[in-house]
Structures are given as structure tokens and as C-alpha cells.
Amino acid sequence: MSHPCLHLRLISVLLLCCILFASHVLMITALACRPDQIRALMQFKNEFESNGCNRSDYLNGVQCDNSTGAVTKLQLPSGCFTGVLKTNSSLFGFKHLRYLNISHNNFTSSSLPSEFNSLKRLEVLSLSSNGFIGQVPSSFSNLIHLTHLNLSHNELTGSFPLVKNLTKLSFLDLSYNQFSGTIPFDLLLTMPFLSHLDLKKNSLTGTFEVPNSSSYSRLVYLSLGQNQFEGKILEPISNFINLKHLDVSSLNTSYPIDLSIFSPLKSLLVLHLSRNRLLPASLNSSDIPLSLESLVMPRCDITEFPNILKTLQNLQHLDISSNMIKGKIPEWLWKLPHLSLVNLVNNSFTGFEGSSDVLLNSSVQLLDFAYNSMTGEFPLPPPNIIYLSAWNNSFTGTIPLQVCDRSSLTVLDLSYNKLTGPIPQCLSNLKIVNLRKNSLEGSIPDEFYSGAFTQTLDVGYNQLTGKLPRSLLNCSFLRFLSVDNNMIEDTFPFWLKDLPNLQVFTLRSNRFFGHLSPPDQGPLSFPELRILELSDNNFTGRLSQTFFVNWKASAIKVDEDGRIYMGDYKHAYYVYEDTMDLQYKGLFMEQGKVLTSYNTIDFSGNKLEGQIPESIGLLKALIALNLSNNAFTGHIPLSLANVTELESLDLSRNQLSGTIPRELGSLSFLAYISVAHNNLMGEIPQGPQFSGQAETSFEGNAGLCGLPLQGSCFAPPTQQPEEDDEEEEEVLNWKAVVIGYGPGLLSGLVIAHVIASYRPKWYLKIVGLDKPKEVKPVRFFASLDSRWDSYDNHVERESDT
Template sequence: MSQPCLHLRLISVLLLCCILFASHVLMITALVCRPDQIQALVQFKNEFESNGCNRSDYLNGVQCDNSTGAVTKLQLPSGCFTGVLKPNSSLFGFKHLRYLNLSHNNFTSSSLPFEFSSLKRLEVLSLSSNGFIGQVPSSFSNLIHLTHLNLSHNELTGRKVPEWLWKLPHLSLVNLVNNSFTGFEGSSDVFLNSSVQLLDFAYNSMTGELPVPPPNIIYLSAWNNSFTGNIPLQVCDRSSLTVLDLSYNKLTGPIPQCLSNLKIVNLRKNNLEGSIPDEFYSGGLTQTLDVGYNRLTGKLPRSLLNCSFLRFLSVDNNRIDDTFPFWLKALPNLQVFTLRSNRFFGHLSPPDKGPLSFPELRILELSDNNFTGSLPPSFFVNWKASAIKQGKVLTSYNTIDFSGNKLEGQIPESIGLLKALIALNLSNNAFTGHIPLSLANVTELESLDLSKNHLSGTIPRELGSLSFLAYISVAHNQLKGEIPQGPQFSGQAETSFEGNAGLCGLPLQGTCFAPPEQQPEEEDEEEEEEVLNWKAVVIGYGPGLLSGLLLAHVTASYKPKWYLKIVGLDKPKEVKPVRLFMSLDSRWDSYNNHVESESDT
């Protein structure tokens, strides 16, 4: 037999073995399960419309006990089933189930059946995002082996969370997010004997005082409710507590003096008073501190210098009266820093006249304060995180907002070093001089607002090379000459250029080339020469390329999704949440993703 034939047969045998092995892997789940269990699984599937999945998708989420052949795990594919989960469903015949996940299907208008209590061996029960209505049945109290309960994103209504839930002896994770619970049955220490470690009841309709956290709590989220009163002092006794999110409530009183113990602290949009505690000890683990939209006074605590892991710091919309905290540039990991709408004052240029160096800073919001003085030419030299061009990915978003202050002098040419800058807002100041030509080097720029200053000269035509520039405003300055043509400029609203008596050309009304009025011959020749010069400049530059999304300037009323995502974590009560920013009226989406990942862990 020839050598090529031997090779061909050998390859054929290997392919056949691979096919048989793959088939065995695909069928192993079905082979382990008893025939009656497989039949019950098919029957359960047939109780619903399941056009969104096939049998293999369905069986991939099934596990059976190797010795008994009974189904012990059932995880439905997302979006697979539609219909009503009835009390007589074959689901409740799987008495050996330990893990049941029906999340992200459509059991619209289904109440939670009492028959769940027949699954007495359940350890994990996830029913989130299904459209369940009504109340949590008291029969759930029979699920004494339950460790994880997820009822989030349903339409459970009308009553308080039952007290018996916290008596389940092994319960460690409870997720009640986005329902309509109005509070908790029992007293303020209803959690006192609970074993729960991860507890999330955000985005409900809860009122009254916040209950004392469980003794072993690690993660506590109660944002977007209507809790009143003080933050329980017992949070300082919870040594395991890592994440505390009480934002978007109506809490009053002081901030507890134990924040260094926590990695994430979000107290945004409450009615808290007093000053930020100066109790951040050396070696503290705080990574995120958001106390924006409260009634805080005093100064920024200098002990924040001890928070070497701090990445996100927001104190916006308070009444803090202080100078710019140059000392914070010593924090090696600070990425987001907002002081917006406070009473900060003084110069932004460091006392030593050197550059303002924040090695990892990506978002700096200082708008609506009382900062004064000029910015030295080297102001942006050592902003390394914004200078590294990282591509069009979420982690590269960089924003600088100095609007609404009293800054003066020229805009530093070093702004051109910030290659990854996405949005720049210097509006409502007193800047003078020309628009820096170096802005043409900021190739990722999408939003530029220089309005309401005292800028003079012409608009640099080089800005037409900014391919992603979707919003620009230079209104109410002292600019002159023709507005550069090209999609970056002609697509803007007329209001982006108004208030400059010397500007002409689209999108403003009128033209730079109107017929000259009858004048003496000598003046007529000069004007003709000037017009020809302008034409030469126009011909010398080609049109730009319009791409990217329309970004408005950094204001409290506008919240683009990219800004929400880098900080994440957006969540106003009046707006459906995910988690933080442009005006920081939302959340660090940093939070939601971080929160969910911790919950998964």
C-alpha cells in the first residue's frame, strides 16, 4: 500500500474519533439523566413558547447527579421561554434541584407560585428579569438550604419585604433590585441575626429609616429609594463591609467617620451635612468616594492623601470652601476628580510654578467655582494618562471642564499634548489671545467649548483635521474672519458662532464675499486684495471628515452615555439608572459593573 494512502486512512480515522468524541460530549448530559427526568425536562419546555431556543441550548443548562440521574441544576437560556409559570408546572417535580436559574425570560403576569417551596434542596434561586408580579410567598420560608436569592427586576409590589426572609439560616446573597417594595417588616434591627453578606435592594420605593446592616455584611446597596434619617452608626462596626451605596435617598445628618474601612463609598444626592471626616488613615483601602449633591461644608480632608488606592473622587454640588488641592497630585491612581459647583477659589497653577501633574487623571471637572488667575504654558505637560492615545475605547475617555470660573490669560499651548482628550470645556471664563493651533494635535477630540471668553483672532483651519469633532462652540468671543468650511464646522448650529462681530460665513447668515459698497478707488483695491487673500486660504485647506457622536458641552443637563460609562457608575430617580456622569447626576457605571461583578463573585 502506498505511503499517501496510509496517510489518508490515518487522517480519516482521526477525524472519525474526533467526531465520536464530540458527539459523546454533547450527549453526556442526556445520558447521565434518568429517562423520566429527560421526559420531564421536555414537558417543562413544552409548557411555554420557546421559539428563541432549541433543544441543545436547553440541555446545555442541565446537570444531573452522576449516581441517581436526578436533575440537580437547571439554567434556562436567556430569552428562551415566554408564557405563564403555573402552579402545576412540571418544574416543581424536580425535587433534587439545588440550582435553579430562570432569569431573563418572559413569565409575564405570573405570580410567584407557592410550589417553589416543594424544591426543598434549593441552594441557589434566581428569578430576575422575568416580569413576575405580586408578593413573595411565605412558603419560601421552607427553603432552608437557600444561600442565594435573586428576585431583581420584576414587578413585585405592594408590601414590605417579609421578616421571615432574614431567618433563613444559610442565606448569604439577596438581590431585590428594581421592584416596588416599600420597606421591611419588623424593627430597624431586622437584619441583626441575618447571615446575609451581599444585600441589594436598590431602586425600590422604600421609605423610613435605613435598617441596621447585617453583622457580616460585605456589600450593601440601597440607592434610589426614599430612606430618611441618619446613616446608622453601626456601619462602622461592620468590619467586613467593603461596598456601601446609599446614593439617591433623603438621608440627613453627618457622614460616619469610618470611610477608610470601605473600598467603595457612594453617598451621592442625599441631604447630608457637616464636613467630610478627616479620618482616612494610612493604608486605607478606599477606591471610590462620591459625596456629590449634598450640603457638605468645610474643606477637603488632608487625610485623603493616605488613600493611595483612590481612583474616583467626587465632591461636586456641595458648599465646600477651599483652595485647589494641589496635594492630591501625589495620589498615583486618581483617574476621576470633580469639584464642580462648590466654593473653591484661588489659582489653578501650582505655587511652585511647575506643571500640574496627575499621572493617571482622565476626568477633571472644576466648573462653577471661583478659580482665578492664568494657566502657565506648561500646565498640561505631565498629564500622562490623557497624553497617551489609547484608541477609541471606553477606558480612553478623557474630559477637562474648567467652565464657569474666572480664569484669564492665554489657553496653554501644552493642551495639544493631551492626545486622548475627548471633551474640553473652557467656556464662561476670561481667556484671551488666540485659539491654540496645538488643539489640532488632539486627534480624539469630539467636543470643544470655548464660548463666552475674550478670545481674538481667527478660528484655526487646522481644526478641520479633527475627524471626530462633532460639537464646537466659540460663541461670544472677539473672533473675526471666515468660519472654516468643512463638515466639522458647517454642521454646527448658528449659535455655536454667534456673538462674534467679526465672524462671517456658514453657518452664520450672510457671506464673507458680499459685493463691496461704493468707496474711493484706493480703499476698493485694498478690500479686493483682502478678499483674494481669504479665498487663497480657503482653497489651501481641504474639508474634514465628520464622524463620532454629537456631544454637548459638559453641563448638568446633558449626560452622554460614554460619560456615564467611564464613571460610571448613572442613577437619578427621575431617570432610569445604570450608573454615573457627565454632570455626575448619574453613576459610575463604574459602579454598576463593579457591583454586579462583586455580586457574581
């Protein structure tokens, strides 16, 4: 007989257990750990800044022995700790540790303590991506139970670490450090279980000899790329007959590589040869492991399409980008039965052999032939295509309607071509759409359905008319919207404020009109907006004083996964980076990659009037502000001194009055300022931010005086002094100028040096950009087996095994 009350009580208990489990997962770990071990763990956590992790995240990576209660496993969450790992750290008190992974934290300026020697039971030790410096202590050779050692992506120096006693080691990763000297293969031969050896991107030199020894039969992964080896080092590798993954990229050898060297490696699946010189004859041979599934050969000075590919019936991934291959892509390539990823970027291909449906029977899913010289009509896309990029070619005709039949298609980039006709109606199905710089006509399709996946939509530099489609409101994932340089005629889309993820919005050079302040004269509320480009339209009226109050740019935001550039950061198959035309420091840069930290406002070239809102001072992370060529009146806001990250300020060609606030001299990053052609008066503030500017930055203000303008701010004397007195006064005046100007010049040089020292990468990314035909591609996909570096050599670090 059933008992409803008993059932109800059981259900209640189960619900309570579920709630407790969900909110206190760490309790399971804590039950197995002795109280003194929990206290020691919390003491270790308190040795560092640990704002990036809470107690639950931290203890979730802990395991203790069920019988002794001692900690046996510790795995820190990524980005959890910041600080110096000291020799007296409580970490070295966990004598029973068998698994320790503290990778992807920030132990900057920490050397590797020799006290790791005290953790004698360790089997797995992963210290990658921590900023460790200096040499590896010799005491590491006493960790005789290690099977897995990962020291990659640090700044470790010295000769190859001593590993002669680590006979149980199966995984050794020393990549992306500064190790030098030769590889002691005589020591490595004492590790009969070693199967994974990664020495990529160090400063290793010399040659090595490997005897024909059965003790090396276990090695299946070998990466030697980007070192400084000498002589013929590839021949000995043929003894590693069980290799499945081999990376010998950027070997720096003086002789061309003959691909037949690898023919004994019958089990080889992945071969990386990038940045080497290949023997041309070997590219047409059949003497290569037929088992290959991934072949990576960018920047190898290849001039003809490699016929050797015909024999690779198992080939899945092919990268021959950034070579000098001319002519048409052969039709037989698309008949390889397992081909799924093809990168042909940055060659001199002129088209495809065969008809426009040559790709219809291909198994390719990711295809990138950007930055070539392709002409004619665009081919019909493969049936299972996911990623299709052909930017910077010369394709003509219309976009094939078949792109709408490809349900798997996620990324479509046909920018910088000569395509005509309308935009297809199926944009909602795509995550990234880039049709920039074509000759497309009509209006943007108003067909975005509820739940649309669209994340990036760039249709700039076409001949589009009409209005912005109101169905964009259905694109809750939309982060990047660019419709610049078209003929769209509409009012400002205040309704887009409901998009929760919109970060970049540019309407530059269209026919937008009307007021920019919301109808209620309140703040312009976009929850995540970082870039707003509205220049060269017909916007009118005044900006309310609270206009910038709710802008997200008021807080500096680091992208959640550490990416430098905006775009699709989470896809396992490819890297896509959003680009736009940047106006910065008075310069125009085409096709610039957008930094995640790039917060800018450009309202120039409109008919805005009234005072510049003081609320502009709330935008702490703003780096560029352009309000030029409007009709703003009143004073330059004193609140601009609070925009501490500001690097470029253009207020020229308005009707501003008053003086230039001296407080702007506190903006240590301000490198460009223009207030030309206003009604300003008084002395130009002296200091490195102003004295280094061109005279044109201040011209057109009748009341302004002082450097860098010609003339002095001081009225001439009323009496004519004696000749001797005049000479003496002139000397004194020059002394005054030198005394006043000298420290400013010195400060300017010092600050310039500091900026160059501490922001060189940022400066290169923003200022060192050029036009599309003069830069290398910045958008292409990564392989599944080994993630390919993007053009700027930004390294995406592999997860620990």
C-alpha cells in the same frame, strides 16, 4: 564538625538557584522540549502580532513529553496573539498535542481551519473568545479523543456542529455564537460521558424530545438560555435527573412556566429563569427542588413576593430584581439560615416588615435593594455584610452608626436618598463609599488613616462645608473622588498630586478659590488623572504654558482587564461601576457611567484669564474640553489640532481673538464646537466639523462670517452691474456656493455615517444616558455560581474549566 565555608557555599548555590528559577521559569519547560519543537513554537509566535506577551509568558504555557521531547500542551496567555490563523500555520505541525488552549486572543476574521483535524491526539481544545467566524469544519468530528471542547464567545454560524464521533466528550460549550437550527439530541445521546452542555445565546430553534434514557444520567450542567425555541421544551428536561445547574433564561416561549416542572430534579442547585413569564400560582407552591442554593428570576413579571422561597432552606443566592413586586419585604426572608446574596433591585418595595433591626440576625453578606420606593429610617445592617446598596430610594434620618461596627463592610452605596446628619467617621474601612444626592451636613471626616482602603469616595450634591480633609493623602488606593455641588471652601488641593492612582476628580459647584497653576508655575502633575471637573467655582489667575505637560491623558490607556466602565473591576462577588454627572457636547447628563477611556477637562464658570496653554495639544486622548465662561484672551491654540480624539470643544464666553484655526477641521471625531461670545473674526472654516453646527455656536463674535452664520464674507461690488449681468453673476455665485458647499455636506454625511457605524456603543453609553428615575440600575453584584450580566448586557466571560 561543621564547616562554615561549606555552609556558605551551599547557601550561595541555593540563592543562585532561586534567582535562576525566578527569572527563567521557562527553562524547566525548555529542558524537556526538543530544540526543533522550541523553534517551531517560536515560529508559531512569529506568525502573529504578539506585543502582548513576552517569550517567558509564552513558553510558560508549554509542556513537553519527558521521553520524546514533543510538545503535548500549549496554553497561550490571554491577549497574546493578534492576527489571522492560517491553514498553513505551524500550529498544526504539533502532532502530539493533547491539550490546546488558545482562548481570549484576537484571531479576527479567521475561519476555523479544517487542519485542526491533524491534531488527532487532542483531548482538550479551547478556542473561546477569539473572534472566529464561519462554520465549524466537519473534520472536527474526527478528533475522537476529545473530552473537552470549548468554542464559546465567537461568531460561528451554521447548524449544530457535527459531534457524532466524539463519544468521549464530557464538556461541550458552544455558547455566545450564532448557531441556528435544532439541537440534535439523537447525536448527543451517543456521548455517554457528557456532563456539561452550554448552548446559551445562539439562534437555536425548534423543539426536542429526550427519551427516558439512562445514558443521559451524567448530565449535570445544562444551559439553553437566550435562544429561539418553540413549544413546550421544558418537559423533557425532567429526564436529566442528575442536573445540578440549569439555565433556561429567555426561552421566548408563548406559555408561562410552571415551576413544578423542575420538581423531579432532586439534585438541582442552580436555576436560572430570567426573562421568562412564570405561572403565578407556582410561585406560591412548594413543588420545587428543595435542594436549590441559587435561584435567579429577574425580569419575570412577578408582582407578588414568591412564598415558594419559604421552603428553600438551603437557598444562598436569590435574584428577583427588575420585577413589579410591591409592598414590604417579608420578615421571614431574613430567617433563611444560609442566605448570603440577595438582589431586589428595581421593584416597587416600600420598606421592610418588622422593626429597624430586622436584618440583625440575617446571614446576608451582599444585599442590594436599590431603585425601589423604600421610605423611613434606614435599617441596621446585617452583622457580616460585605456589600450594601440602597441607592435611589427615599430613606430619611441619619446613616446608622452601626455601619462602622461592620468590619466586613466593603461597599456602601446610599446615594439618591433623603438622608440627613453627618457622614460617619469610619470611611477609611470602606473600599467604595457613595453618599451622593442626600442632604448630609457638616464636613467630610478628616479620619483617613495610613493605608486606608478607600477607592471611590462620592459625596456630591449634599450640604457639606469646611475644607477637603488633608488625611486623604493616606488613601493611596483612591481612584475616584467627587465632592461636587456642596459648599466646600478651600484652595485647589495641589497636595493630592501625591495620590498614585487618582483618575477622576471633580470639585464642580463649590466655593473653591485661588490659583490653579502650582506655586512654582510648573505643570499640574497628577500621575493617573483622566477627568478633572472644576467648573462653577472662584478660581482665578493664569494657567502656565506648561500646565498640561505631565498629564496622563496624553496617552490612550485601555483598562488592564478589559472593563468598559471605571469602578471595582476585580471583585469576584459583585460588579460596581463609578458614575458621575456628565457635561458633554453642551448637554448635562445625570448619573452617567464613566468609561475607562473618558478623558475630560472642565474649567468652565471660573475667572481664569490669560492665554490657553499650547501644552493642551499634548492631551492626545482628551475627548471633551470645556473652558467656557472665563476670561481667557489671545488666540485659540493651534495645538488643539493634535488632540485627535476630541469630540466636544467649548470655548464660549471668553475674550478670545483672532481667527478659528482651519487646522481644527482635521479633528475627524469633533461633533460639537462652541466659540460663541468672544472677539473672533474672519471666515468660519468650512467642512463637516463646522457646517453641521448650530448658528448659536458662533454667535456673539462681531467679526465672524460664513456658514452657518447668516450673510457672506465677501464685500458687495462697488459698481452697479447691468440687470442681465447681475442675473448671470447671481447664477455664477450660486454655482460657486453649491460647488463649495456640496462636497462639504457630502463629507459631513459620510463622516457622520462612519462615526455612527464605528462608535455606536460609545455614543449610546455617553449620549443615551438619562436621569436616575428613567434608567435601569447600573450597579449590582454578581453571583458566585454564574456571573449576572450588568444592565447594559456587558457579558463577563467565564474562565475556561
